[in-house]
Amino acid sequence: MSWLQKLLPPKINRAQGAGKKTVPEGLWSKCPACDAVLYRSDLESNAEVCPKCGHHHRISARRRLDLILDADDRFEIGAEVQPVDPLKFKDTKRYADRLKATQAELGEKDSLIVMQGSIKTIPAVVAAFEFKFMGGSMGSVMGERFVRGVHACIEHKVPFVCISASGGARMQEGLFSLMQMAKTSAALTQLSEAGLPFISVLTDPTMGGVSASFAMLGDVIIAEPNALIGFAGPRVIEQTVRETLPEGFQRAEFLLEHGAIDMIVDRRQMRDKLATLISGLQRKPAVA
């Protein structure tokens, strides 16, 4: 230790030391639920579920599809459908610029990715929300891709699975956004008429227009543990009723207790569970 370091107050000394020990970005990850410091690779191999406390971290749409679908023979539906700015919407930023920036950052064109493939060899179409794309908000592209996914199901006589993660409507598309609730729900009447199952998986968070349309219309509705699911946001409710919300309000467990969903399934068992459910509903042999 040099004479200079001896002279410095201990606080500064420690601060310098801490600076040196900083871990490289991306190697470690902290669980927001239990504060455990986790290896990124441990988290990844565990379907982004905290190995310490079981907290389900939010994940990207493509990662989600990788966890559900078989690796081969899959292709994307509706990638050609891309957003426009019908209202020339501008708040503190132009919607067009917001879209461009988000697209560049995420490499996705909008908030829903739809893929045809198979789940443990059972053919299916699976749609997954990209929550990072403007809060997974529901705009015209989301609605159209959803409908194309449903229509592909009808054409190929396969079931439809949608994994939601969304704050609700995309305000920047005004009433076009609201109409996607009607459009997606109407598409599900066509799927029903064709006798094909729709499994809705609700993940954290599924709110507003998404929960008040197709997400709550599953033949079977599954939620991930502790996912926030509801119509109005907790803050809006608190401001309206001027009461503190009960413990666990709008969480998956709360919805199960109130009879709103069929089951809560751990992400690590989701693929198996989906295969079991759709093979049963389609009267197919049980899958191993």
Next chain:
Amino acid sequence: MKTSFLEFEQPIAELEAKIEELRYMQEDSAVDISEEIKRLQQKNQSMTKDIYNKLTAWQISQVARHPQRPYTLDYIQGLFTDFEELHGDRAYADDPAIVGGMARFEGQPVMVIGHQKGRDVKERQYRNFGMPRPEGYRKALRLYRLAEKFGLPIITLIDTPGAYPGIGAEERGQSEAIARNLYVMAELKTPIIGVIIGEGGSGGALALGVVDHLMMLQYATYSVISPEGCASILWKSAEQASVAAETLAITSSRLKTMGLIDRVVAEPMGGAHRDPAQMMQTLRRALVDELARLQSKPVPGLLEARIYKLMSYGKFKETAVK
């Protein structure tokens, strides 16, 4: 009832007060001032016309929420006969924020369902400001099915700030209740006409709004979120509500241009509340027209057209992808 005036109508209010004053004076005056009154009335008319010709979207949303605007039960009384209100969702409760029942329109039996706001403090509370809970939507659903079973056409009257954001509403499945209505309305085997008579507030309005033909009164609004709500989220300030109202495109004229509604029904000068009788007459004519047109279609064709319309909602581009 004395007309209450909105902020931007203050010049009209002042002139009306002056006319009122002159009328009062004339009663015990030897001088004939009827000419002057007439002149002021004409001025008032042209001023109202001027103001209403260039209403901003924000001003229109004030008119849509005007406390004296005719509500669902006023239209039911003015346009229908033999109204038999049907109550309850058969599961939990009767929600007074939605009213519905059988009635006759031009002698023909129909089902009419609408959001209901309250006129005074007590009634407003009773009607929950026109914000339905799940049981309201489930009552509407029951009446949709009832109408379908007996082949009655449905007329919905839309006027709500939105579905109620409450604890109990969430516990009893507000989302599911709205979603179920969207689903069922899409496949309901009977004609449905919707009229937005005041506020078309988001999903809470849409649960009565999946229809074959959607009309909108001239000064009604229809929006995915209230201008105030949008402003506080995107502009971080509710004071930007007037900007948000403009940007969101919530007025009948803009929505008609964008193809999101089918018909704009003209309102009397100064809004529906200034001349309810005339409003009823105009709306009656529009409903007679449309009902005849929809009822002349066979049901399968009607449903096909409804689905086609629902599937056409949305604006996007298609780009070749590698």
